[in-house]
Amino acid sequence: xxxxxxxxxxxxxxxxxxxxxxxxxxxxxxxxxxxxxxxxxxxxxxxxxxxxxxxxxxxxxxxxxxxxxxxxxxxxxxxxxxxxxxxxxxxxxxxxxxxxxxxxxxxxxxxxxxxxxxxxxxxxxxxxxxxxxxxxxxxxxxxxxxxxxxxxxxxxxxxxxxxxxxxxxxxxxxxxxxxxxxxxxxxxxxxxxxxxxxxxxxxxxxxxxxxxxxxxxxxxxxxxxxxxxxxxxxxxxxxxxxxxxxxxxxxxxxxxxxxxxxxxxxxxxxxxxxxxxxxxxxxxxxxxxxxxxxxxxxxxxxxxxxxxxxxxxxxxxxxxxxxxxxxxxxxxxxxxxxxxxxxxxxxxxxxxxxxxxxxxxxxxxxxxxxxxxxxxxxxxxxxxxxxxxxxxxxxxxxxxxxxxxxxxxxxxxxxxxx
Amino acid sequence: xxxxxxxxxxxxxxxxxxxxxxxxxxxxxxxxxxxxxxxxxxxxxxxxxxxxxxxxxxxxxxxxxxxxxxxxxxxxxxxxxxxxxxxxxxxxxxxxxxxxxxxxxxxxxxxxxxxxxxxxxxxxxxxxxxxxxxxxxxxxxxxxxxxxxxxxxxxxxxxxxxxxxxxxxxxxxxxxxxxxxxxxxxxxxxxxxxxxxxxxxxxxxxxxxxxxxxxxxxxxxxxxxxxxxxxxxxxxxxxxxxxxxxxxxxxxxxxxxxxxxxxxxxxxxxxxxxxxxxxxxxxxxxxxxxxxxxxxxxxxxxxxxxxxxxxxxxxxxxxxxxxxxxxxxxxxxxxxxxxxxxxxxxxxxxxxxxxxxxxxxxxxxxxxxxxxxxxxxxxxxxxxxxxxxxxxxxxxxxxxxxxxxxxxxxxxxxxxxx
Numbered sequence: 001x002x003x004x005x006x007x008x009x010x011x012x013x014x015x016x017x018x019x020x021x022x023x024x025x026x027x028x029x030x031x032x033x034x035x036x037x038x039x040x041x042x043x044x045x046x047x048x049x050x051x052x053x054x055x056x057x058x059x060x061x062x063x064x065x066x067x068x069x070x071x072x073x074x075x076x077x078x079x080x081x082x083x084x085x086x087x088x089x090x091x092x093x094x095x096x097x098x099x100x101x102x103x104x105x106x107x108x109x110x111x112x113x114x115x116x117x118x119x120x121x122x123x124x125x126x127x128x129x130x131x132x133x134x135x136x137x138x139x140x141x142x143x144x145x146x147x148x149x150x151x152x153x154x155x156x157x158x159x160x161x162x163x164x165x166x167x168x169x170x171x172x173x174x175x176x177x178x179x180x181x182x183x184x185x186x187x188x189x190x191x192x193x194x195x196x197x198x199x200x201x202x203x204x205x206x207x208x209x210x211x212x213x214x215x216x217x218x219x220x221x222x223x224x225x226x227x228x229x230x231x232x233x234x235x236x237x238x239x240x241x242x243x244x245x246x247x248x249x250x251x252x253x254x255x256x257x258x259x260x261x262x263x264x265x266x267x268x269x270x271x272x273x274x275x276x277x278x279x280x281x282x283x284x285x286x287x288x289x290x291x292x293x294x295x296x297x298x299x300x301x302x303x304x305x306x307x308x309x310x311x312x313x314x315x316x317x318x319x320x321x322x323x324x325x326x327x328x329x330x331x332x333x334x335x336x337x338x339x340x341x342x343x344x345x346x347x348x349x350x351x352x353x354x355x356x357x358x359x360x361x362x363x364x365x366x367x368x369x370x371x372x373x374x375x376x377x378x379x380x381x382x383x384x385x386x387x388x389x390x391x392x393x394x395x396x397x398x399x400x401x402x403x404x405x406x407x408x409x410x411x412x413x414x415x416x417x418x
Numbered sequence: 419x420x421x422x423x424x425x426x427x428x429x430x431x432x433x434x435x436x437x438x439x440x441x442x443x444x445x446x447x448x449x450x451x452x453x454x455x456x457x458x459x460x461x462x463x464x465x466x467x468x469x470x471x472x473x474x475x476x477x478x479x480x481x482x483x484x485x486x487x488x489x490x491x492x493x494x495x496x497x498x499x500x501x502x503x504x505x506x507x508x509x510x511x512x513x514x515x516x517x518x519x520x521x522x523x524x525x526x527x528x529x530x531x532x533x534x535x536x537x538x539x540x541x542x543x544x545x546x547x548x549x550x551x552x553x554x555x556x557x558x559x560x561x562x563x564x565x566x567x568x569x570x571x572x573x574x575x576x577x578x579x580x581x582x583x584x585x586x587x588x589x590x591x592x593x594x595x596x597x598x599x600x601x602x603x604x605x606x607x608x609x610x611x612x613x614x615x616x617x618x619x620x621x622x623x624x625x626x627x628x629x630x631x632x633x634x635x636x637x638x639x640x641x642x643x644x645x646x647x648x649x650x651x652x653x654x655x656x657x658x659x660x661x662x663x664x665x666x667x668x669x670x671x672x673x674x675x676x677x678x679x680x681x682x683x684x685x686x687x688x689x690x691x692x693x694x695x696x697x698x699x700x701x702x703x704x705x706x707x708x709x710x711x712x713x714x715x716x717x718x719x720x721x722x723x724x725x726x727x728x729x730x731x732x733x734x735x736x737x738x739x740x741x742x743x744x745x746x747x748x749x750x751x752x753x754x755x756x757x758x759x760x761x762x763x764x765x766x767x768x769x770x771x772x773x774x775x776x777x778x779x780x781x782x783x784x785x786x787x788x789x790x791x792x793x794x795x796x797x798x799x800x801x802x803x804x805x806x807x808x809x810x811x812x813x814x815x816x817x818x819x820x821x822x823x824x825x826x827x828x829x830x831x832x833x834x835x836x
Contacts, residue, residue, distance in 0.1 A: 019753060023777055096776070102798055108787060110797050115779050117809050200809055221639060221810045242832040249834035335437060344828075357827050358514070359441055361533050369526060369830030378835065379528050379826060380520055391535050391618055391823040392639045393811040405809040408797060409775050410762075412787030414660040416667035417796065 003183060007191040010146060011198035013176035014119045018144040020174050022116050026093035032171040033089035033136055037082035039163050040132065044078040050159035051128070058152050070126045071153055081132040081160075088136040091382045094401045095142040098409075106415050112406040116142030118200035120403065121192055123148045123214055125206040128156035134203075135164055135178045137385045141403035144177045146199065148192065151184035158182060193218040203386050223398070225389035227313040228258030228341035230371040233330040233356070235347035236269040242368065243346040244278050249370040250344070252285045256315050258387065259342050259364075259374040263310060263320040265330045268294065271323045275299055287317045294323035310337040327352050331359050338362060340389040342374035363389055363396030421601060425609040428564060429616035431594035432537045436562040438592050440534050444511035450589040451507035451554055455500035457581050458550065462496040468577035469546065476570050488544045489571055499550040499578075506554040509800045512819045513560040516827075524833050530824040534560030536618035538821065539610055541566045541632055543624040546574035552621075553582055553596045555803045559821035562595045564617065566610065569602035576600060611636040621804050641816070643807035645731040646676030646759035648789040651748040651774070652692055653765035654685040660786065661764040662696050667788040668762070670703045674733050676805065677760050677782075677792040681728060681738040683748045686712065689741045693717055705735045712741035728755040745770050749777050756780060758807040760792035781807055781814030 001009070040047070051073035058068050094114045101111035120143045122134045131147055138145035149157040161180035168175050181188050193202065193214065202222045204214040211224050232250055234243045250261035266274060275298045279289060289295075290305040302321070309320040310333070324330045327345075334343050344366040345356040353367045364374035374397060376384025381399030388394045394402040419427070458465070469491035476486050512532045519529035538561045540552045549565055556563035567575040579598035586593050599606050611620065611632065620640045622632040629642050650668055652661045668679035684692060693716045697707060707713075708723035720739070727738040728751070742748045745763075752761050762784040763774040771785045782792035792815060794802025799817030806812045812820040 022779055104796075104798050108791065113775075115809075221808075239832070245834060246832065253835055353829075357531075357829075361440055361825060364826040364828065366828035366830060369828050369833045370835050372835035373526065373828060373830075373833070374826070378522075379828075380522055390639075391533075393823075395823045396826045405811075405813045407779060408782040408792070408814045410782065410784035410787050410791060410797075411771075411775075412784060412791075414657070414664065415787045415791070416663060417671055417788050417790035 003185055003187050004191050006183070007181070007188055008195065010176075010179050010181065011119065011192070011195045014144040014146050014179060015198040017174035017176035018116065018118045021139070021142050021144055021177050022095070024142065024173065026095075028171065028173070029093065029140055029142075030089040032167055032173055033085050033139065035171065036132075036136070036164050036167045037085040037089075039167055040078055040082045040085070040160070043163055044075055047073055047078055047156065047159050047163075048075070050155040053155040054153050061152070063152065067126060067152075071128065071156070073128055073156055077129060081129050084129070084133055085136045088140050088383060091140065091400060093140060094404045099406055107413065108415055109411040111409050113409050114401070114404040115407050116404055119144045119146065119198055121146045121148065121199045121202045121220070123189060123202065123204045123206075123210070125150045125210060126153050128153045128160060130205060131157045131160040131180065132164070134385065135161070137383055137400060137403060139177060141400045143403055145179070146192065147178070147180040148189055149180065154184050189214075190217060193220060196220045205386055221393070223386060223388045223390070223394060225258065225339075225341065225387045227339050228260070228389075229262045229311065229313050229337060229339040230259055230342045230374075231263050231265055231334050231338060231344070232261050232371065233265040233324075233327070233334075233343070233345045234267060234270060234274055235327065235345055235349060235352050236267040237348040237352075238267075238270060238274070238346040239348060240270070240274055240277065243274060244281055246344070246346055246368070246370050247278055248281055248285065250372055251282060251287055251319050252317065253370075253372055255317050258313070259371050260315070261319065261371050262313055263322065263337070265333060266321065266323050267327075267330075268323050268325055271295075271298055275321075282319060285317070287319050289319055289321055291321040292323055295321045313339070327355060331356070334360055334362070341387070342366070342371045344369055344371050363387070421603055421605050422609050424601070425599070425606055426613065428594075428597050428599065429537065429610070429613045432562040432564050432597060433616040435592035435594035436534065436536045439557070439560050439562055439595050440513070442560065442591065444513075446589060446591070447511065447558055447560075448507040450585055450591055451503050451557065453589065454550075454554070454582050454585045455503040455507075457585055458496055458500045458503070458578070461581055462493055465491055465496055465574065465577050465581075466493070468573040471573040472571050479570070481570065485544060485570075489546065489574070491546055491574055495547060499547050502547070502551055503554045506558050506801060509558065509818060511558060512822045517824055525831065526833055527829040529827050531827050532819070532822040533825050534822055537562045537564065537616055539564045539566065539617050539620045539638070541607060541620065541622045541624075541628070543568045543628060544571050546571045546578060548623060549575045549578040549598065550582070552803065553579070555801055555818060555821060557595060559818045561821055562592075563597070564610065565596070565598040566607055567598065572602050607632075608635060611638060614638045623804055639811070641804060641806045641808070641812060643676065643757075643759065643805045645757050646678070646807075647680045647729065647731050647755060647757040648677055648760045648792075649681050649683055649752050649756060649762070650679050650789065651683040651742075651745070651752075651761070651763045652685060652688060653745065653763055653767060653770050654687040655766040655770075656685075656688060656692070656764040657766060658688070658692055658695065661692060662699055664762070664764055664786070664788050665696055666699055666703065668790055669700060669705055669737050670735065671788075671790055673735050676731070677789050678733070679737065679789050680731055681740065681755070683751060684739065684741050685748075686741050686743055689713075689716055693739075700737065703735070705737050707737055707739055709739040710741055713739045731757070745773060749774070752778055752780070759805070760784070760789045762787055762789050781805070
């Protein structure tokens with residue numbers, strides 16, 4: 001079979017599986033997830049053997065040690081994957097939930113019921129644990145999933161998917177509910193992105209380049225975020241200790257992720273007292289600063305920021321710093337340079353806290369909290385399949401509910417429309 | 419200015435207006451809507467004069483009398499538009515609504531707040547009243563709108579939009595919140611559909627051909643429905659009087675709309691007693707029937723249905739009829755031939771009513787009610803901007819809430835992530 005026909009068959013089988021999955025009880029889905037966890041742990045040697053093939057190829061290709069690290073499956077990684085599956089089993093099932101119900105004047109009882117989206121395609125890079133995580137979230141929410149991982153992890157991904165499918169079969173669920181694309185040919189992704197008849201949603205997980213490539217070629221709706229240029233605005237009335245601590249946490253706790261702070265905005269009235277303290281702490285942690293003219297007037301040895309710095313997602317221990325005249329200028333800066341990801345104000349002023357919450361329309365907007373809380377687990381969604389910075393369907397971290405939609409249900413007793 | 423630059427300028431101004439609109443109070447938006455209603459009524463002569471230009475051109479082009487009828491603005495039509503605006507003013511404002519809020523173990527208060535989508539492009543055919551309706555729903559939900567009506571209604575649409583803009587200006591709202599594209603050049607639509615940077619959502623309203631053309635060319639997400647192949651399934655235990663009455667209502671009350679019934683499925687155990695009564699009533703109302711072999715065995719003078727009939731949206735007094743063995747076969751027929759629009763079961767059997775509600779994943783699923791209730795007003799949404807039969811973002815009739823999304827808001831007191 002050529003690649004096109006192979007992908008069409010996978011997608012068609014997924015669609016057919018999705019119809020059955022939509023009405024499977026939570027009990028059966030949860031049992032399958034727990035059995036999958038057991039089987040992954042029991043078959044860890046098989047997984048680690050397959051993973052070694054990927055690692056050998058990765059070394060031969062000369063991948064960096066950080067990339068090889070992300071790719072490696074150890075006993076501990078497999079235990080972590082299994083634990084993840086058990087956690088998903090323990091989450092509430094969104095499918096079938098009545099989100100609201102009301103009575104119409106003619107007696108009709110009208111409600112909205114959550115149902116699965118159908119078939120979800122996940123396109124991701126090197127970490128093999130995404131295979132188990134994404135499959136679990138899709139299964140729990142009643143969706144069939146087509147997984148397309150990076151070519152460097154192909155043996156690991158296929159081995160994980162095979163184990164999950166064996167459990168599906170043993171549980172009496174359709175095996176096509178979880179499918180990994182068995183080829184590393186790039187053409188497979190292109191074909192997949194054309195199949196709007198069978199696939200309802202594409203979620204790309206990876207760097208901006210991967211995501212742009214997917215968006216440009218997809219006929220299927222894509223939920224995505226390109227980058228996180230997250231801001232903290234230290235207002236004139238901020239508690240300075242808190243402002244230093246939150247800035248440190250947002251910048252340095254894990255600088256390589258999308259909800260780390262990239263630009264620090266500081267109210268001019270507080271810059272003289274705040275900046276030297278913050279700069280000293282940030283530099284102790286290894287942060288390189290790039291500042292506006294005002295910043296450099298207070299801390300002269302800071303490198304000058306260029307216009308490009310305000311748009312930059314460093315994903316590293318680098319921070320752009322700008323002094324602003326007031327909250328209006330802070331909000332305008334975020335509107336102009338931001339990426340609609342996550343912004344936080346540090347303030348003791350009630351009105352400014354409410355203005356920031358109401359006027360900044362990023363996907364997560366916080367008062368007196370680190371930007372690092374913009375995460376499905378930290379927000380209490382129980383899981384995270386991705387983050388969206390486009391407003392349609394889902395905006396911000398996506399949990400199980402974001403993998404569903406609602407249909408209208410009507411209970412009548414013979415009503416006609418007149 | 420060439421068309422491309424003209425459309426970019428319109429879209430850029432819309433985006434800028436959308437930022438301001440997002441935080442305008444309900445009171446001001448409602449006042450603007452009521453003033454618009456007053457001004458449309460006061461300026462009805464100006465509207466009717468402009469409409470006459472469109473009508474003259476339509477007659478010259480030889481449009482059908484039905485099309486000319488849809489295009490015509492009379493005093494009564496203008497009063498209807500004004501009334502529509504007042505009704506939208508009276509609806510609850512979705513913007514700023516907290517849909518849920520919860521406390522995290524670390525003390526963070528996390529919630530989801532409704533915010534506008536941003537800029538919405540509406541592409542529609544001949545009825546000029548859509549200009550006022552769509553503009554009102556977008557304004558109320560805090561969105562800027564770009565209106566692109568049919569070329570045959572260009573004078574009417576521009577006159578309506580100009581009046582709405584005059585009121586925006588007088589109310590201190592950005593005029594670019596409501597813009598009608600001032601050219602009938604087809605290139606304008608193509609340009610508009612490329613501007614994903616400025617436009618957040620496209621809603622096409624019209625026939626399947628228009629919608630397919632928009633979907634094929636748009637880089638911007640499109641919410642759409644191609645067609646409504648709606649089913650009624652008369653179960654073995656149905657109340658026969660109710661089944662006849664609902665079938666009549668669903669087929670004949672307004673056959674030209676998307677929620678009219680197109681295929682009637684009948685349980686074999688009830689076909690002998692139900693079919694002759696239903697056929698006689700339907701024929702009295704002028705309905706032509708196309709039946710399966712079983713149907714023709716009971717009512718021999720019914721024309722034979724072909725495979726193509728099961729996919730057909732007649733939008734007319736024609737009905738396909740099929741006898742099925744049981745609810746499984748009914749659900750399978752709907753899954754195979756349906757359009758995910760609206761289906762209804764007529765039954766007195768509790769288990770079958772629940773199975774139908776749970777197993778049929780169309781956007782509206784009813785028990786003992788006419789398919790004609792699948793409508794924003796009839797379901798109690800207070801309004802309808804369109805119907806979606808794709809599951810992403812909105813599924814089924816869309817009201818004001820579907821023109822918004824939610825952002826996460828976080829109230830903290832210094833929490834950091836560890």
